[in-house]
Structure formats: C-alpha cells, structure tokens
Amino acid sequence: MNELCLVPVGSVSRQALDWIENAAAEWFPFPVQRLPALDIPETAFDPKRKQYQSIEIMKMLAQTAPPHSRRILGVTEVDLAIPMLSFLFGQAQFDGPVAIVSLCRLHQEFYGLPAQESLLRERTVKEVLHELGHTFGLVHCSDPACAMSLATHIGLVDSKAERFCERCGLHLVQRFSREEEV
Amino acid sequence: MKKNWPILVVDDEDVMCESMAAWLREDGYRVDTAPDGRKAVELARSADYAICFVDLKMPGGMDGIETMMEIHRIRPDASIIIITAYATVDTAIQAMKEGAQEYIVKPCNPQEISMLVSRILKLKKLLSENAILRKKLTRQYRHHDVITKNPRMEEILSLTQEISSLRSTVLIRGESGTGKELIARAVHFSGARAEKPFITVSCAALTETLLESELFGYEKGSFTGAVGQAKGKFELADGGTIFLDEIGDISPKLQADLLRVLQERRFYRVGGTQEVEVDVRIIAATNKNLAEEVQQGRFREDLYYRLNVIEIRLPSLRERREDVPLLAEHFVQRISSELGKDVSGISADALKLLIDYDWPGNVRELENVIERAIVTCHNGTLDQQDFSWLQQPSGQSPSWEVPDVPLGELERRAIVAALERKHGNVKEASTALGIDRSTLYDKLKRYEISH
Numbered sequence: 001m002n003e004l005c006l007v008p009v010g011s012v013s014r015q016a017l018d019w020i021e022n023a024a025a026e027w028f029p030f031p032v033q034r035l036p037a038l039d040i041p042e043t044a045f046d047p048k049r050k051q052y053q054s055i056e057i058m059k060m061l062a063q064t065a066p067p068h069s070r071r072i073l074g075v076t077e078v079d080l081a082i083p084m085l086s087f088l089f090g091q092a093q094f095d096g097p098v099a100i101v102s103l104c105r106l107h108q109e110f111y112g113l114p115a116q117e118s119l120l121r122e123r124t125v126k127e128v129l130h131e132l133g134h135t136f137g138l139v140h141c142s143d144p145a146c147a148m149s150l151a152t153h154i155g156l157v158d159s160k161a162e163r164f165c166e167r168c169g170l171h172l173v174q175r176f177s178r179e180e181e182v
Numbered sequence: 183m184k185k186n187w188p189i190l191v192v193d194d195e196d197v198m199c200e201s202m203a204a205w206l207r208e209d210g211y212r213v214d215t216a217p218d219g220r221k222a223v224e225l226a227r228s229a230d231y232a233i234c235f236v237d238l239k240m241p242g243g244m245d246g247i248e249t250m251m252e253i254h255r256i257r258p259d260a261s262i263i264i265i266t267a268y269a270t271v272d273t274a275i276q277a278m279k280e281g282a283q284e285y286i287v288k289p290c291n292p293q294e295i296s297m298l299v300s301r302i303l304k305l306k307k308l309l310s311e312n313a314i315l316r317k318k319l320t321r322q323y324r325h326h327d328v329i330t331k332n333p334r335m336e337e338i339l340s341l342t343q344e345i346s347s348l349r350s351t352v353l354i355r356g357e358s359g360t361g362k363e364l365i366a367r368a369v370h371f372s373g374a375r376a377e378k379p380f381i382t383v384s385c386a387a388l389t390e391t392l393l394e395s396e397l398f399g400y401e402k403g404s405f406t407g408a409v410g411q412a413k414g415k416f417e418l419a420d421g422g423t424i425f426l427d428e429i430g431d432i433s434p435k436l437q438a439d440l441l442r443v444l445q446e447r448r449f450y451r452v453g454g455t456q457e458v459e460v461d462v463r464i465i466a467a468t469n470k471n472l473a474e475e476v477q478q479g480r481f482r483e484d485l486y487y488r489l490n491v492i493e494i495r496l497p498s499l500r501e502r503r504e505d506v507p508l509l510a511e512h513f514v515q516r517i518s519s520e521l522g523k524d525v526s527g528i529s530a531d532a533l534k535l536l537i538d539y540d541w542p543g544n545v546r547e548l549e550n551v552i553e554r555a556i557v558t559c560h561n562g563t564l565d566q567q568d569f570s571w572l573q574q575p576s577g578q579s580p581s582w583e584v585p586d587v588p589l590g591e592l593e594r595r596a597i598v599a600a601l602e603r604k605h606g607n608v609k610e611a612s613t614a615l616g617i618d619r620s621t622l623y624d625k626l627k628r629y630e631i632s633h
Contacts, residue, residue, distance in 0.1 A: 091205065
C-alpha cells in the first residue's frame, strides 16, 4: 500500500493530469500511479442544479480503489456541489484516503474570460495540494498564502501560493514518517 | 481550538449529512450527524454543541422546528441554524420566533456559510470570555469569597466590614501573593463607596516622573508628548477609593506629594497652577516593613503615620495552612470549569504535599500551581504525581529576607550558619558554600570565627 493513485473521472486532458502528477510527486514522497478514467456515476448528477454530487463520486472512487493505493485523487471537469453548498472546487475525506478536485471553475472561461493556461495550471496545483493535504489530516490554515487556506471563491484560490506554509509542511513531513513506520 | 466547538448536522438525507460534515471537518470542527430529530436530541443530551444545522423538513416524527425547540430545552446556548430548500418568509419568521439564530436556504454559497459559522463562533467566544471575566470580577468584590477558616483571617474580614464605611486611610501589609488587593477591594465594595470607582496603581511598576503624572495627571504642554490635559488616578478615583500597591517603593519626592494629598485632599496636576480637590479614600499596600524603612531613613515618618491609620497585616499562607485544602479545592473547581477540563478534586496524598509545602508565593502561587496541574493532568483527580515538580527548597526558609547589613557581615553569617549545619566540619561546610577549603580557612581567620 504505497501509491498515490490519480484517477480521471470523465474526460480530463493529459496536460492537466501531467501538472497534477508533477505537483503530487514534488510534495508527496510516494509513487504516483495514473489509473484509467472512470465514468461519472449517473447517481451523482443532480438534474435540477445541473451539477454533480461530490459525495457520490467519492464513494465510487473508494469502491474502485486498487488494494495498493495509499490515497486516491479523482480529477474531473464537471461542476461539483453538495446539497448544502452551491459549488465546490474539490472535496476530501478528512484524514481518509479519497479526494476529488474539479477543474470546472478553475478555467477562466467559466467566468466568461479568455483561456489562460498558466493560470489554470497554478489553480489546479493549488487545489490538488489542498485536497491531498486534507487526506493527510491538515485542516484549513489561517495563512492566506498557504495552499491549505480555505478558498470560497476563485479570487481566494488565486491569492494562495502553490505551496504549504511552514507549519502545514512540517505537519505533512511528520505525518509521512508516521505512515512509513506503519 | 475549533474542536472545542462541536457542530451537529441534522438531516434525513444521508448525502446532505455526510457532505456537510465532511466540509466542516476540513475546517477543523468536530462534527456529528443525525438522520432525524429523535437521534439529534439524544446526541445533544451527551454533547454540548455550539452550532446545530437542522433541516426544516424531515418526514415522519419531529420536524426541524420541533427538533430545534427540544435541543434548545437541553442546550439553551446552542445556536440553531435552520436549513430549508424553499425560501418562504413565513417559515423563516416562524423559525426565528422559535429561537433559531439563522435561517439559510440550500444550496448556499460556501463563503456565506463559512462566514456565518465563524461569526457565530466569534460571538460565542466573546460571550464565554465575558462570563468568565464577570465571574472573576464579582468574585473579587465579595467578602464571602475570601476563603478561610483561619481565625486571624476571620478577624481581618470582620475588621474590613467595620471600616468599609469610613474614609480613614488603610495600610495593608503582607508578603506577595497574600491577597492585599483582594482585601482592599473587599473594603471598597462593602462600603458606601462601592458604586464609585476603585482605582489601582502599582507604584513599583513606573518611574518617578511617570508615576507622578499617572497619579496627579498633567496639563497640556507640561512635558514632551503632553498634547492635551489628562486626569490622574486621584481624579479618576474621586468619590471612590485609590489603591496604591507597593507604596514602599515610591521616591522621596512622591512621598512628599502624597503626604500633601493625604493632609489636604488637594493637589496640582503636573505643569498645572490650579489646585484640584478630590474626595478619595486611600488604601496602600506593601510587602516591605515600612517601620524599618522609616528607621533606615528611606520612608518619611510623617507619611508612614498618615498611611498607617488602620493597619491590616495579612498572614502568609504558611501561617494559615488550614486554609490550603479549602483554597485548593476552590481553585480546582474554578479553574477546571474555566479551562473546560473535567477535574473534580485532589487526592489525599496530593493534598498532604500541598499542606506541607511552604508557599513562598502564597495564595497566588497555590492558584498557579493548581492551574498548571490541571492543564497537564489526564485524570479526573489531581494526585501527587501532578505536583511532582513542586520542590520544597530544603533547609532554607523560602521567604529568605536579606537583612540590610554590609556584604562582609552577610558572608560571615553564611559561614557561621554553614559550619553549624555541618557540625563544625570545614570540608563539608566549604562544599556547601561552594568554595575550597583553603579559602574557607582564610575567611575564618579574616572574620575571626572560631570553630
């Protein structure tokens, strides 16, 4: 059980998956394995809201996880939500194995603006670090520049850096070594 | 910190409960979920939820409003946020009327809900701090909160009652931590001046010039930075009491100024030409022996007699050991509730250790020791192990006072004492004094000590 599995849910560009794989490999000392794409479960679609319930997708990811996986990170282009909230950039099982990131609202086009590849890459990396951080027991950080700070709109995603603050970084290092001991 | 504010999510839809709980856990909260009102009430009986998100429409059994009312009955301080899928004014009004703190229509913006939760918790934190501070203040003001069964302390308490309505100056003497300010407050708050200000000034904390302007105020332009006129503590205490702590540390000039206030109840602001008249009761406190300070010429005799109209000498905690168990139990109850820790008492062994200890820092030290033990304690009772760090200094009085004698005399006395303790054994005495044997012999010769 040592791999970080990256799973496209629905169609996701190879380029985005490359960005994610590189970022994950940089911050998390586990081999990253890219798994074949999964279809989006029909049960996740909410026809009224035209969005997808993240919990349903996370359940599917947990069920289909290979036995060797340490963490499963789903990536999707569809717009995620939960019944209570109008949207989510991503969601994770706190201190658990599954996380999902949606690229839908990270595209400039979503806000009626021209596409900007470098910005999309930055946002994607920040959200991936954030959700994976939760799976390793990190809660939201009060440092607005830390990847673990809570972003409730795209402006807050942009004001974060593509890194963890010193305190969250230290937590991760300690956590990695504990997991290695187990 | 957030773990101290547990949250409950009540909704018949599993996906709603799970997803909301997952989102809040990412923010560091401890979250429980309940699929119906009955389970929610059951959970609320055992956990003190700070916030409960309750769905308005839950099929069968209790609906959101009924659930909210029942939770409120058990946990009146819990903030209830009613969730509904439909925005109808009538339901909103009904929910708020029944005591809901907020009403939200799902789905709502993540920012909205994040701000709502932090706003409610901020308010709760303020309210709980406020309650603790109020409790602290009220406690300090009341006579019956001076905990004692020591006859000397009981005499002092009845004396404070008797003198509370007089204007006579009071001088309170006692070691640090014996509760001098507590007694001063007791005098003030049980007398006719209770509704008027009680102003405390720590005389040792300020330099002469600062203390002068602090006590008497200043006029605009009287020194650099005096941009306007400012009232001093004497003026602020008008009609009430001024408590001058550590009075033995004030300079000769201030002693003269203070004497004038005591005699005439009038003074000038720094840089002022107009006299200010005040009606203030003065209570002074010191841990020094002022009579000795007078003899040594460091404290004005006339001021000493002006201050010492009514003298109260507070016993040290060593002199009232019978109060240690009472005080310790009191601090355990108060501090564990303030810190939110489930500690209910002290074991007999631990209590014996506390009674035997000499308490150089007196009641304040006991309070701090209990607080430290509660913070690090993992059981419901404080035992001996929780105080293992409390070391009694051996063979030496904890309140060792250095007599005002030449340094050489101090050295001579230390050598004599060491020889006495070591029954004349020069080798052991030199080790105890931290010097070698030949040095000790030299000193014995110099001070003409025979052994």
